[in-house]
Structures are given as structure tokens and as C-alpha cells.
Amino acid sequence: LSLKYMRCVDMAAASCLLTEDQFLCSICLDVFTNPVAMPCGHNFCKTCITKNWDINFPLPVSFQRVDSRGSQQQQLEPQCARSEDISCDICAGTKLKAGKSCLVCLASDCKTHLEPHLTVTGLKKHQLINSVENLQGRICVNHDKPLDLFCKNDQLCVCMLCMVSEHRLHDVVPLKKECEEKKAELGKTEAEIQQMIQRRREKILEITDSVEFSNGNANRERAVGLQVFTALKEFVDRGLAELLHTIKEMQIPIETQATSLITELEREISDLMKRNYLHFLQSFTSLNTPPPTKDWTEVRVHPPTYEGTVVRAVAELEETLRKEMNKVFEEELKRVQHNAVDVTLEPDTANPWLTLPDDGKQVKFGDENKNLSDNPKRFSYYASVLGKQSFTSGRFYYEVQVKGKTKWDLGVVRESINRKGPITINPTAGYWTLSLRTNNEYKALSDPRVHLSLKSKPGKVGVFVDYEGGLVSFYDADAAALIYSFIGCPFTERLYPFFNPCNNDGGRNALPLIIYPFHNIRFTVMQLYIRLRKIPSLKKPHN
Template identity: 35%
Template sequence: MAQAGVLLDQDQFSCSICLDLLKDPVTIPCGHSYCMGCIKGCWDQKDQNGVYSCPQCRETFTSRPVLRRNTMFAEVVEKLKKTGLQAAPPAHCYTGPGDVACDVCTGRKLKAIKSCLVCLASYCETHLKLHNELHSGNTHNLMNATGNLQEKICSPHDKTLEIYCRTDQQCICYLCTTEDHRGHDTVSTITARTEIQKQLGVTQRGFQNKIQEREKELQDLRQAVQSLTRSAQAAVEDSERIFTELIRSIERRRFEVKELIRDQQKAAVSEAEGLLERLEQEIAEMRRRDAELEQLSHTEDHIHFLQHCKSQGCFQKKQRLKCTHEFCAECLRRSVESLGLLCPVCHKPLSYIGDQPEGEMTWRKPRFLHMILISYNIPNGIQTEAHPNSGKPFTGIKENAFLPDTPEGMRVLQLLKRAFDQKLVFTVEATSEGADRVVYTDIPHANNWQKCDEPRFLEKVKAALRAKGIE
């Protein structure tokens, strides 16, 4: 039973400073007991001021009390230790980050559970009991443990802030309402908090709505970025595919062009070789004929000379080309058969220059007729070496011709103008009686507007012009 009694009162044998069982217990003049080491440490910190007090009741002593070991407490503590029931406070009872520490504890401090706005101190569970015992007859204002207690006291009046002034929007004490805040709109701090908390609730809901809106925008933006990323990736893949196909197509086209060039090269070489062979044959033939003419020029038989000169074709009329080279009709015909419409000497496009005398060509579109009227005027003149009788006069000509007023008719008109400029539309014809005269060549002309409407008339004109190298 004695042991049980000791167990019930074991808190009386704990040091209020270290909260452990007393070690070398001593009792100071006010009657409270402490570990000798704990009270010495506490008073050593205050030794400079020369004022010593009890950590529990705050009683002060003018001189530092002499500490003597309390033998009875020491024996009781030893019995408690032997029972094995004493244990250190759990680890969660000590202060950690963000916790309010007990202002009475020394050494490792325990967490405070209450704060006193009168004492302006915070207490752990053990020291709170001491506080309540010391102030059992007083009504101290206790609240959940909190830091910065001084902020909850009115500095001018040293009273608890219990009232809220709506006018100045600050917490005040009851004395402030009679002085600086007299006549102001005031309520209790509880009422003020309720009102302001409602306003904060509205504000908070507004923030929550805005947060939801921003989160929705954020989600939409992320989806847009993902969509853009997918689109960009698809575009990259499409461009890769397109460029790959394009490169393959270019490679195929390059091969085709290379083959085409080689085929054209073979054809051109083959044609050139054939032309070389024909030219060599023509050169050999002309050398043979030149030798015959050289031999003929030395004969003294006039009849033989004239007969052989005619067979050689030396007095045939030559045709002059635009490139200034001249050939007889038969030689030029054979050259066209072998070379095409090219000059046998310079290989320029075959373009004839005729013996048409000087004159002019004009054209207009008469009213009410969907026709083109061409007017030719070649005045009288003297024949040149290109004409049948050089030095003799010839009779000129004035003629009109018609073409249909159509795009194709305009095209033929331009071809006829080129032929006129190359002196191919008219020639001088020798007559048996009277002066020689200017006449049309073999290029068809319509001397009335009905004739130019005949089927294939324009085709016949173009064919004749094409034979003269005009197209």
C-alpha cells in the first residue's frame, strides 16, 4: 500500500525544471524542491543581477540561499527509481519546428499547451498545473499555446486585446474605448472575426473560382501545346515523306534525262556521220566535175565546149539564200533531201532571198467586211543581174489580195510580210513581146474576198511559205 501511495504522488518528486525525478534534491526557503544541478544552473544565469527567485512561485531572495541535500526526498526518489515506474516524457512532448516552447522549462523544453495573456508566458502540461495552483484564486486569461504574446496585449494600457474597432480597423482593449477610440464602432474580437471571416470566405471562394478558371486555362493550354506538338510532328513527318518522294522523283528524272541525252547524242552522232559521208561524196563529185570543167576549158572545139557546158548545168540560174550563199535549184533540192531545211555550207535555217524588185506592202481592215485587205505596189524599174534580162526595163504591178479577219488570217498576214521582206512574193518574168513584167511567184493569193473563204486556202498559203523556209 505504501508503494501505491508513492505511485499516486510521484509528480511531487519531479524537478519542475528538468521534469525528471529529483537528482540530489534540495529544498529552497520557499519550500519548493529542485535538482541541485538544475537550480544551481538557473541561479548561475541570474548571478550577475544579484537577484534570485523560485522558478515556480517567483519568490525572491536578497541573498543566494545555501543549498543542502534533502535526505528524505532523496530516499523517496531512490524508492521510485527501484519501482521502475519512472519514464522520460515521450519524444513527441518535446518542441519541434513550429511548436511553442514552455517558458518555464530549462534544458530541453517541452511543448506548451496553453498561453496566459496575464503572465505573458506559455506552459507545458506540468508547469500549467503549477500555474493554476499558484493562481487558483485569480482568473487568468488562458488560450491555446501561441507565440508572440506581447502582440495580444494593449501596449498603452497593458490589457488584453478583446475588442475590435471597425472605425480604425484594429484590436483594442476595453480602456481604449474610453479614450482614443471613444464613440467608434466597436465589437468583440469574436464578432469581428466572424464578420471578417465571412468576407474572407467570399474572397476565398473568388480565389478558388479564379484558381479553377486558371487551372482550366492551364489544362486547355497544355492540350493546345500537345495538339501543336502533334501537329508539328505530323507536319515534319509529312515534309519528310514529301521530300523523300521528291528526291526519288528527281533521281528518276535525272536518270531519264541522262538516258535521253545519251540517246540524243547517239542519234546526233549517227546523223552527223551520215552527213559527213554525204558531204564527202558531194565533195568527191564536185571535184570530179571541177576536173571535167578544167579539162573542158582548155578544149579548142567550140561545139564540144558548148554541148558539154550545157550538160554540166553551168548556166542554170542560182537561188540566193538569206545567209548569202547561192545554189542552183537542183543542188539545193538534193541538199534539202539529205540535210533538211539547212544551208549546205553554214547549216543555218534555210531561208530564201528572192529577186523581187523594190516595192511596198500595206494592209487594212475595210468597214463592213470581216476581211484583211493587202495592197502591193512595185513601180516600174530596171532589171538586175538576178533578173532574166539584166539592164532592161520591167513593168511594175499594183495588186490587192484578201485574207479572212481571224487569228489564223492575222498569222498568215505576218508570214506574207516576212516573205515580202525576203523578196519572195513577186518575180520578174520575161515576155516575148514588150517589156518584161512583175508577176506573183507560186505563193497563192486571193484577188477577191470570196476566194479567201475557200476551204484549206490558208493551209495552201502556209504550205507554199513553208517550202520557202517561212513558218
């Protein structure tokens, strides 16, 4: 602090000396004697300028020489200040361009008026900078000193006297140093901004690519849908045409038979009505005997039986549609399987009665209740476990082998589900699941429950989720058939795969649920191997 104070005192002394130097002649370096002013604006002793007028004295280059006739000649062509330049504060009349600004004089000088600062001893001590506007803004309003320091604490430009007064305990650095640091910081910020801009441009490309990808998928789905429903419409139209043709063909023989019989009857009626009086007398004897006619008593027109015709046609159409729909489901299943993910089980969520091998790929009801820590993630009442992987966007698919089991629950759940005590399993509670119970009772656990009638018992169930689409679909993976779909699901939380192998049911349900490994996809999650401690406990869970 003392050194800074001494420097400040020295500068104050220099400032006082400079005030006296302004009255010194730049030739004799003494106080003006009978001073005279030159046209260029400089002042000299009359004696000094007279003695040295015509000798080779090193006068400033901008001084004007006056010949015997009193005419003036400039040694250097002046450069007039333009509108965008800083003009000289000393020039009278036409302003020349300023080259430097003096922080002591608070004035900007052209090359001519700058000469004293370059030659006069006292003026050489002034601080010169490149010409700038608003010199008053570069001077401390409290001390009339140049603002050549920067206070990091207050983030202010200060002068030397400020540094030893109100900023004496602050971190004060030279203005140039702070500028360099700020420029470096600005450069770093600029680089970060450029990186942010680049990331956003990349995000725009990513979004654009996503839209194009989505449009491509939409176009493909439109094409598939158009093809499928066009085919279905053709099947329906063809089935209707065949039905109408069949009915018409069945009607033709009846119409033909009826026409023939009617014609014959009309002929006999005509014969009977043609007998007149002459014919009557001539044929009286024969008239006692009726003319030979056909016995129409047993003649009947038997219309065809139409019952079942429409039913048979609809059944045939249904069978055709079923075959075509199976083709559609096969193609759809192939598409959703492209979203297959590697799912492993999370032991920390498993009910203590469950047994999980080290690979985390299967689960079954065990023989004992392990004494495990009852963490918030663990199911304490139902024999359930969650997958280790979670999803908050996109699509995913996985398959579970259920062959040989008589009871199970499968699906997805949201993260905030209740895992302690009895719970209601439905979408409102955060469960989108399918279940099997004894006697092949398949149900979608919606509200209310939906009982499902399946033609075959699935050996492998596929679970597909479209997070943004709000869709959860269950497939019979072996038969490539859709079992059930939850639609319009309001997904807002993280989703986890859900597994419930249920209890052993006296050994009838002892087989595990096995997560089917997809070897044809690239897995991005490493399998974690965790061993469960087998410690007996007390209570069996409910199903």
C-alpha cells in the first residue's frame, strides 16, 4: 500500500510540474519572455523565434516559415479530418485528423499539435493513447486522473488515487491486463457460443432427420394399410358377388320349372274352354268321359333352401380375412421386433420369495422367503420383480417364455407404483398388464377386466410399447398373433418391464418366466451379475 501511495504522490507532483511546463518556451526551455503565437498554434519567446528564424534549428516539422514578403508555406500537407475520424481539438478553422489523445491535457492532437508532446521535456511525461472520443469519460470524476486501473471486486475502472482510497483493499489490476483477460474470456465465451450454435444446428438436423424418418414410416404404413384394406375390400366385394351369384343360380331352376308347369296348365285350360255347341252334339258321347289330363295333385314347386347361405358365405369370408390378418400380424410383429431391447431383472425390486439366477434373465417362485432388506423399490406383498432397464421415450419390445406355466402376469408399469401391501392392478394404478390364471383364463387387467378368448395357448409372449403413441401391445410370438392392446395410455413417467411368475400352485406352476434373448440385435447395456442371499423369513406373498 505504501508503494502504491508513493507512486500516487509522484504522479500528483508530475501533474503540478506539467501545469508549469505549459508556460515554457519549447526553444529556450524557460518561462516565456514576450511570448508570440505562431499561425500553427504554438507559442514561443519572441527573441527565440526571431534569432532562429533563418538558421538550421530543429524546429517542429509542422512549424510554418514566413518569408520576407510575409507569405506562408507549409512544410507538410495537412490531412483534414473526415466525419468518421477523431478531429484535432487545437486546430482552428479546418480541423485536421487527430493522431493521439493526451490523458493529461484531455485533448486529441493532430500531427502538428502533437509535436510538443514529442519534443518538450515536460510534455513528454504526458500519457498518450490512440485518438479516441469522449476523453472526459476516461478520467476519474473524483480525482481528475486517468482511469488506467480496474477493480475486480467492484468491476469498475478506477484511477491511482481511487486505488489508495475507497478501493485500497480491493483487487486492482492494470486496465490493459484486465482487457486482455476479458478478451480471452470473451474468446472462450465466443467459442462456447459457437459450440452451442453448432449443437443446435445438429439438433435441427436431428429433428429434420426424425421428421423425414417418421414421414418415411408413415408412408410405408399408409402403403401397407392401403394394400391390406384394399385386399380386404376386394375380399368382401368378391364374397358379396359370389353370394348373390349363388342365390341367383339357386333360383333359376325353380323359375324354369315353374314356367314350364304354368305353360302346361294354361294349355289344358285352353283345351277345356274351346268346346262349342256343335262340338258338343257331335261329341256328346265322348264328352261324358273327361278328356285326358295330367294329374296335378302331387305336382309341387320346391324352392331351394336359403338358410345358412349367408352364414356360410360370411364364414368363408371370415376365414379368408383371418388368414390375411395373420399375414398382417406377422409383418407387424417383424416390424415391432426391430425395437427389441435387452431386458434383465433388477434384484433390488424382487419379492423375497422369488429366485433370480445370476444372468438376470429368468425368475420363479422359490422355496423360501429370503431375509432381504426392505428397500422402497422391493415388492413386499406380490411375487413381482421389475426390469433393470427403464424407458421414457421411443419404442421397445421384449419377449418372455411362459410355456408350461399356469399363472403369470406380464406388462409394463410406471415408476411410482405402490410396491408395498395389497394393490389394484389396472392402468389407473400404473399397471398395463396381461394375466393368465388357472383353466386358461387370459385377461387384460384393465378396468373393467377384459376376458380374452385365445385359439391357442401362447408359449412365448411379446410385449411392445410405443411411449409417445400411448400403446402397449401383447403378441403370441410363436403364432404371430395379436393378443390385446392398451391404447391411449397417458405415459408421463419412467416405465419398467413387469414380471410376476405367481406362486408354485402345488408344483403346477413351478417353471420360471424366461426373458428371451435376441441375438440378432446389438445390446448396449452390460449384464450385471448379482447373487441373492438365501435367508429364511416368515410370510409368503400373495398373487
